[in-house]
Amino acid sequence: MTQFDESDAFEGASLSARAMSARPAPYLDGLNPAQLQAVQTVDGPVLMLAGAGTGKTRALTARIAHLMAQGKARPNEILAVTFTNKAAREMRDRVGAMMGEVAEGMPWLGTFHSVCVKLLRRHAELVGRTVPDPLLEGGSRELFLKSNFTILDTDDQNRLLRQLIVAADMDEKKWPPRMLAGIIDHWKNRAWTPDKIPAAEAQAFDGQGVALYRQYQDRLLTLNAVDFGDLLMHVIGIFQTHDDILQKYRNWFRYILVDEYQDTNVAQYLWLRLLAGGHRNICCVGDDDQSIYGWRGAEVGNILRFEKDFEGAEIIRLEQNYRSTPHILAAASAVIAGNKGRLGKTLWTEAEEGEKVRLIGHWDGDEEARWIGEEAESLQRGTRGLDPKSLDDMAILVRASHQMRAFEDRFLTIGLPYRVIGGPRFYERLEIRDAMAYFRVVVSPDDDLAFERIVNTPKRGLGDKAQQTIQVMARSNGISLLEGAKLCVATKTIGGKGGAALKELCDGFDRWRAELLDGRDHIRLAEEILDESGYTTFWQNEKTPEAPGRLENLKELVKALEGFENLQGFLEHVSLIMDNEQSQDEPMVTLMTLHGAKGLEFPVVFLPGWEDGLFPSQRSMDESGVKGLEEERRLAYVGITRAEEICTISFAANRRVYGQWQSALPSRFIDELPEAHVEVLTPPGLYGGGFGAIGMAAAQHAAMSGGVTSNLQEQAAKADVYNSPGWRRLQSNATRPLRQPSEARNLTIDATAVSAFTEGDRVFHTKFGYGEVIAIEGDKLDVEFDKAGSKKIVGRFLLPAEQAGDVPF
DNA sequence: CGAACCGTGCTTTTT
């Protein structure tokens, strides 16, 4: 076991006071009285209740600067935690701007996870268990985590859990690994170790949850691995069982700052309380109205009862908003007012009037996307007497990521540049994870999960049977899969073609490992691994449309290695740093989820898809009732408050869901918008065109699409979520025949070469199928399609029908 | 063993 050793415990400890006092930075300049108070109330617990756009980050970083300038703490004695790497980076940059290079000396500024990794690497050996050893009959052995542990991602986690579920003779279809992962995560968010699961929860997962959880933790120890939840939980465990260590850190971190406190879960809360327990110099910043992570264990309660937890806490409200126009602020405030149990803030602004929040209804989702695309273009050109806006200043914020597709399709068609934030992240992509698995086996030959992943990727003729043979060989000899594989080759247990391929793979790993130990340049080594293993070739031979992109990504991965000293260092960082920075060569519209938009701001914001069931999400309401609805409402609040100047909310009456047309009513949040601050753009006649009229139009709409169903009435009776305005009860989720809007309507599609067409032409479009040109206007064709969306989207060309034969589909 | 075909279930949100 390692002992706590102060001499090497803290990087940057030698940073001198000189660096700090060198600059009398004007970090207090321009702060308003509330912000000043938040910065200068230095000792004891402080809760900064900061509304949206009130300069919270500014105050927080000024506070850090102040602590250092006043000599209250050296940079490395300040613990500043955020939730995202981005927020951490921003904070570091800002401190840097105020205090110069001092920010570099802040090793404890980071996300909860990254700080915990640091702590855990120091004290990993203190995490251990006595586990039964299958090789010693009835015997057991002690296992400890080692400081070079690996951090599992979701995929590894699921694979591990699947093994355990299968081993427990459970039906993995009825009891999917993802579900178990969710349950375990839920427990870890509460810092519950297997021994501490409350009886009421123990029934989870067919009564096997706790047993599987225990086995899972044992397996993790054997693999010398942790998952995300472990990072916090292990550290808490160490603090709770080793008072000397806790005391050292309590003394070391003289000031603690926490961003987005409303997002902390129980484990994070316990962790903070343990660390702040001595001096109580803790400053938490948050906004209860922006708590949108309840589903991943965040407890709004943490912020609501801060005063009780830290007696004598100073509560400072930041209420002057610097971001949005009064109309936007008023709309957001009115919506959030619908929630109960808020701490309550009254945001105000000195900004000029500006435009009202705009509301528009559309017939279907495609039309919504089309309208937003055109609106973005006209804003870019300059419209309604407004200055032209850059596409960089525009964002489309959706509730769920699948909503993005409609916009991507449309923007590709019209050639509007866009960027998607928060899609599948770089390091979560298939090819990247495969490549990393190779690296992992080279760096730690015992990494069975990684080996399993790539043993037959690319295909080497090693199917289930061969893999099983390797498993058995490894397990019965108590060795890793790689060693097991070598043994299989040596003993000819696996022969033939597969055996030869396996031998080549094993030899490869031996060779790469030798080179690694030899200290060979890691970038070269990485390239070599990917080439010699056949992985690069595999993608080169693949003729699917995404293959070139994947090769590109692999190149980028190798490039990313340049920033690290060696492969180990790279692998360590990767599991935590998951942002993919996009190149910013040309202005682009940003497309992201509402969750992803938190903390950001844009002059122009579009909020599409405000329909009941989509937003607020049906699932959220079904699972968490009023609590869920309130979280959705906070999400609406977050969305509106992202906008600086122009905020446009929209909804569609019809939308394709799972390839089926479904109709929906305007979101109940639309009813909560204050009329005085909203301009309704919807053409009169279509949806009523007025505020009170939305309800009427919705009723008409419901009547048109089949009226009340018994299914809905049952639901309505069940939960008071449904008991808001009476007409809303008309909503139905039941399947019923719907008109298929795109079939019946004329679609206006941009043509690549309009001159090739004349009216009456039969045309073929790879998305919409066959149709007929009924009008030509400027550079646009008006086409009536026979049938909507019947073929796969391969390209996006509109061609005269006689050429259509050349289009692959 | 692997390619091709068929059927099922799913979409909130993420460190």
Place this chain on the structure above:
DNA sequence: GCACGGTTCG
């Protein structure tokens, strides 16, 4: 509508 897992066939 699509991805994924399972089954079938060569």
